[in-house]
């Protein structure tokens with residue numbers, strides 16, 4: 001009998017190198033052993049265990065695509081697979097590696113000086129230090145150019161003033177990538193800086209009442225005339241292009257990650273309906289239920305196939321900005337639909353913590369919003385298609 005490849009109809013696994021297969025397998029084992037057993041408890045307590053960072057470092061998933069400073073020198077495809085496995089457990093855990101890799105290690109590596117790279121990258125890649133990325137402000141979300149945080153050059157460095165809000169890891173971070181505007185008479189320019197938690201005037205607080213992505217610490221950063229030394233400036237930043245280079249790297253990981261959450265919910269629903277007897281037969285024997293399972297299979301596999309093509313293009317050095325917006329928008333929406341259907345197929349039990357689907361569903365509401373809300377990606381795609389910006 002021919003093998004039934006319902007789980008991987010496009011033979012995605014056959015496109016992975018031995019290294020990529022091994023990385024995925026190792027990470028899956030790590031997630032099952034280290035993250036899954038207490039995910040419900042950590043979510044209930046809004047708690048993140050910072051001792052996980054050195055373990056992520058040992059696993060080689062922080063700044064994993066870097067070839068220097070202790071990076072694992074993996075492909076971008078392997079980074080996508082890691083995000084997929086982490087988000088099967090919880091979007092918070094995928095966020096913790098995405099932020100450290102794409103939003104902290106990446107800008108230091110791309111825009112930093114040799115001194116900055118030598119000082120920060122080994123610590124961040126090993127997980128001995130935790131980083132965060134401060135772009136969003138209370139009044140500047142989808143439109144970060146309206147930010148109020150400014151910097152001005154003084155004799156012994158720069159003074160940064162303002163505040164950031166909704167920043168992943170802010171309450172636990174040692175290293176802060178902060179984006180600020182220089183306001184001159186006729187222009188504003190954006191620059192990135194590396195700050196440290198003990199800089200005078202830098203304070204953080206935690207958002208305690210979050211109902212989504214509860215394991216991931218999120219907070220505010222207050223920058224009260226923080227005097228930073230000259231060598232805090234990320235010298236090679238090149239305007240907004242540099243900001244978007246970080247965001248696009250993170251969005252690539254998210255596009256893979258959300259399909260991990262969706263796969264988990266699909267598998268939970270499948271097992272449940274195969275075992276749940278209603279009207280004297282398994283729920284899985286009903287056509288309406290099979291239709292839902294098939295839709296999950298279709299959307300997840302179409303999403304994964306597109307992620308695979310995008311990863312290969314990225315590894316070949318191609319420009320992927322349109323693919324990134326397509327995947328961020330579509331995969332988040334499809335993953336939300338799948339988790340919601342899964343919740344429905346479990347009936348009342350779908351509301352229970354131990355079935356995980358409700359936690360995934362609520363987490364994905366965050367993932368849909370951050371890194372460019374869903375509609376913002378439509379606007380990016382519309383602008384690129386028509387040449388007309390509607391922002």
Ligand SMILES: Cc1cc2nc3c(=O)[nH]c(=O)nc-3n(C[C@H](O)[C@H](O)[C@H](O)COP(=O)(O)OP(=O)(O)OC[C@H]3O[C@@H](n4cnc5c(N)ncnc54)[C@H](O)[C@@H]3O)c2cc1C
Pocket residue numbers: 099132133134135136138140141142143165166167168169212213218366369370371372373374375376390391
């Ligand atoms: C848990 C969590 C963690 C986060 N972590 C980070 C982080 O580490 N670093 C960081 O810098 N930020 C972070 N963010 C912030 C996130 O990136 C912003 O929330 C996001 O950019 C949206 O901004 P906003 O919440 O202000 O929504 P708004 O920009 O106010 O948008 C609200 C709604 O209006 C829509 N909208 C906006 N403009 C338009 C328009 N022109 N046309 C049509 N519709 C429009 C949006 O699509 C959205 O639906 C995080 C957010 C969350 C929830």
